[in-house]
Amino acid sequence: MPADNTNPGGGAMVAAIAGVAVQLIPEIMAMVRARHATADPNAPTPGDAEVLAGLAQAVQSSIATDDAWLAAHPPAPKAPGT
Amino acid sequence: VRKRPNQKTVGLVLALVALLTSTVPAGGCAKAPPNLSPVGVRAFHATRAVQVLDLVRDTAIAAEAATPQLLSTESTRAVVTWHRAAVAAAGATPAGWQASVLAGLENVERALKPDEQQVLRPYLVLAKSILREVA
Numbered sequence: 001m002p003a004d005n006t007n008p009g010g011g012a013m014v015a016a017i018a019g020v021a022v023q024l025i026p027e028i029m030a031m032v033r034a035r036h037a038t039a040d041p042n043a044p045t046p047g048d049a050e051v052l053a054g055l056a057q058a059v060q061s062s063i064a065t066d067d068a069w070l071a072a073h074p075p076a077p078k079a080p081g082t
Numbered sequence: 083v084r085k086r087p088n089q090k091t092v093g094l095v096l097a098l099v100a101l102l103t104s105t106v107p108a109g110g111c112a113k114a115p116p117n118l119s120p121v122g123v124r125a126f127h128a129t130r131a132v133q134v135l136d137l138v139r140d141t142a143i144a145a146e147a148a149t150p151q152l153l154s155t156e157s158t159r160a161v162v163t164w165h166r167a168a169v170a171a172a173g174a175t176p177a178g179w180q181a182s183v184l185a186g187l188e189n190v191e192r193a194l195k196p197d198e199q200q201v202l203r204p205y206l207v208l209a210k211s212i213l214r215e216v217a
Contacts, residue, residue, distance in 0.1 A: 016152055017201065020144045027140060045115045048122035055125045058132045059173030062139075066166040069143055073155055 121176065127216035128172045131180070134212045135172070138187075138205045139165040145201050152201045157194050161202075164190045180217035184210060 046054070114126040142161040145152035153161075164186045171179040191199060191206055199206075 012150060013152075016148045016150055019148055020141060020152065020201070023144045024137070024140060027137060045117055047117065048119050048125070051118060051122045051125045051129065055129045055132070055173060058129050058136075059169050062132055062136050062169045063166055065136075066139065066162050066169070069162050070159065070166075073159060075159065 124177055128179075131172050131183075131212060131216050132169050134205075134209050135165055135168055135183075138202065138209050141202060141205045145198075153198050154195075157198050160190050160193055180213050184213045184217075187213070 114123040118126060139162055142153055142158045146155055146158035168179075168183040168186060171183060187206065187209060191202075194202065
């Protein structure tokens with residue numbers, strides 16, 4: 001059977017996408033754990049205060065990540081005259 | 083002679099996508115505990131939304147850092163900038179933030195090149211689904 005050359009670079013693309021997916025495994029597992037924690041009937045039920053504090057914490061942490069990335073990747077300065 | 087993509091790698095990608103699509107929507111659409119007040123319920127759903135928005139942002143950042151690069155730095159900046167505003171709105175606004183966040187997400191998606199849209203598509207679909215769910 002002849003080799004499939006219709007998608008040159010396809011292997012590299014799949015490998016790169018797999019690399020991205022692998023980097024997301026911890027986050028996916030955290031979501032799975034969070035879901036099962038919520039579904040556990042014996043788990044303590046959070047009240048308003050805990051939920052609001054959790055939201056504030058999630059927002060703060062998320063924005064900190066954004067700011068760190070944006071600071072590390074500033075827009076390229078425009079060339080003079082453009 | 084170029085080798086076909088490794089079947090194990092393809093299997094891994096498909097398994098991860100399946101895992102993601104089966105767990106994230108379930109987590110995003112989880113019922114709020116019945117003891118919460120309306121304010122608590124909104125915060126509960128906003129937290130779920132922040133988690134899925136983080137997933138879009140984290141995917142964009144990882145794709146930008148990948149070799150070969152799957153998302154340009156410019157496009158990633160657009161995603162991160164949108165994400166920052168979206169998360170701030172979800173945290174600060176008691177209700178009604180979903181529509182503007184969704185509109186912003188659709189604008190960012192339209193600005194991406196077709197191959198970049200393909201990289202983020204599963205996460206964008208999930209984010210839109212969960213944003214509509216918690217609206």
